[in-house]
Amino acid sequence: MKIYERASAKINLSLDVLRKREDGYHEVEMIMTMVDLADRIEMQELPRDTIIISSQAGYIPLDEKNLAFQAARLIKDRYDVRKGVYIHLDKKIPVAAGLAGGSSDAAATLRGLNRLWGLGIPTEELQVLGAELGSDVPFCVTGGTALATGRGERLQPVNNPLQCWVILAKPPINVSTSEVYGKLNAAHIRNHPDTQSILEAIRGKRFDELCHRLGNVLEEVTLELYPQVRQMKEVMERLGADGVLMSGSGPTVFGLVSKEAKVARIYNGLRGFCKDVYAVRMLP
Ligand SMILES: C[C@@](CO)(OP(=O)(O)O)[C@H](O)COP(=O)(O)OP(=O)(O)OC[C@H]1O[C@@H](n2ccc(N)nc2=O)[C@H](O)[C@@H]1O
Ligand SMILES: Nc1ncnc2c1ncn2[C@@H]1O[C@H](COP(=O)(O)OP(=O)(O)O)[C@@H](O)[C@H]1O
Incomplete structure (x- = not known):
């Protein structure tokens, strides 16, 4: 079988x-x-x-x-x-x-x-x-x-009623999760995300609020080690993604986009910088 x-x-x-x-x-x-x-x-x-x-x-x-x-x-x-x-x-x-x-x-x-x-x-x-x-x-x-x-x-x-596009762009580098955690100074994190407010934004289907509050403390390490990841975030923001964040320990950067009309422009713009780009949907 x-x-x-x-x-x-x-x-x-x-x-x-x-x-x-x-x-x-x-x-x-x-x-x-x-x-x-x-x-x-x-x-x-x-x-x-x-x-x-x-x-x-x-x-x-x-x-x-x-x-x-x-x-x-x-x-x-x-x-x-x-x-x-x-x-x-x-x-x-x-x-x-x-x-x-x-x-x-x-x-x-x-x-x-x-x-x-x-x-x-x-x-x-x-x-x-x-x-x-x-x-x-x-x-x-x-x-x-x-x-x-x-x-x-x-x-x-978590009940997630949000439906949006997710554009993924992976700069051509490999990041080791244990190295990133190893270099994080957990006692001196500058910007903690407000997890409760993010949960409320998701449950309340408030997409703009979610985009505004996205946060990942591992960016403090990975963006310092690999400036390409910071650049990828900047490009994605400039191209008009509604909210932009690094996923996990990186190096993939994702952009949340609500309007389908914007997806092709952002996707094509990113392809000029990077080979690994995907336009996908958030799964319900
Ligand atoms: C950072 C995250 C966020 O989702 O994802 P990725 O970037 O790997 O996708 C995860 O925490 C990764 O999870 P995963 O990749 O399963 O990690 P594991 O194999 O359990 O651990 C790899 C190494 O990361 C460190 N580690 C992992 C998880 C954790 N909560 N604390 C840690 O310090 C440890 O040094 C461990 O040896
Ligand atoms: N089935 C698999 N697919 C991808 N990577 C794998 C697999 N099994 C082991 N690995 C190893 O796991 C490491 C982390 O890969 P992956 O799970 O894709 O990344 P991440 O933890 O960053 O999301 C890589 O070094 C890879 O060689």
């Missing part, structure tokens, strides 16, 4: 860091939402007890470093599944971009193998498993819009 799962990209509408914890992680407060840019994952049972990963993307690991491999191994070990699986990752989400491509592949693998092998694992349990693979994986298991706390694994769903 062969099954398919979509692994969507996420953006962070806000990202606040409250403190550094003793375990090395940071206590965060983030509002995350999915957009309709997705990897397509094919999973097929194998007669031998083995995990094989392939992908058309030449720049991701295909061995045990791949997050989809780790997800498959975890579910096999934890539920004592003595079966094999072939997993093909049709990558569309740019890698190491702040869009959680690897985390979403891992989450989709957990959902898919739960179906393929008829394991009946409840969603909350898949999220607990996902947290062992990465802080963003539990959110990616369900998607939607959520407030994430803890190190990102504690989730509260």
Whole structure:
């Protein structure tokens, strides 16, 4: 049998860091939402007890470093599944971009193998498993819009009636999440986003208010390390996006746009600066 799962990209509408914890992680407060840019994952049972990963993307690991491999191994070990699986990752989400491509592949693998092998694992349990693979994986298991706390694994769903365009532009650099968190001085953050007001703007469908309040404290680090990301924000603002922010640890910058008539102009303007540009919708 062969099954398919979509692994969507996420953006962070806000990202606040409250403190550094003793375990090395940071206590965060983030509002995350999915957009309709997705990897397509094919999973097929194998007669031998083995995990094989392939992908058309030449720049991701295909061995045990791949997050989809780790997800498959975890579910096999934890539920004592003595079966094999072939997993093909049709990558569309740019890698190491702040869009959680690897985390979403891992989450989709957990959902898919739960179906393929008829394991009946409840969603909350898949999220607990996902947290062992990465802080963003539990959110990616369900998607939607959520407030994430803890190190990102504690989730509260948020009702999000907003529908808008999201323009993504990834400067041609790779950013390491652990380096960015490592360089953040959590005790001296200059501008904390007002998470509660952002949540109220989303729930109240106040798009302009949301755009005005977008905030990500990791910009303090990434924009200093990589001036290209600051430039990308400036270009997107100049082209007329309604709200502009870096996603996650970067380097992808996203612009929220309410009017479809503006999307093509912003998209075409950005293509003059950068190859990786996408015009997508925020997923309900
Ligand atoms: C910054 C964010 C925002 O959504 O996303 P990305 O930029 O990666 O997409 C996440 O917090 C990233 O989540 P994820 O990529 O799953 O991180 P993990 O694999 O758990 O951790 C990678 C490294 O980041 C640091 N880390 C991660 C999460 C956290 N709350 N505090 C941390 O300090 C740790 O140094 C850890 O070793
Ligand atoms: N299935 C996968 N897709 C993309 N990257 C992966 C995958 N598995 C492991 N990785 C590795 O994970 C790292 C982070 O990738 P990704 O999840 O795309 O970025 P981010 O955490 O910034 O959103 C990269 O260095 C990449 O090599």
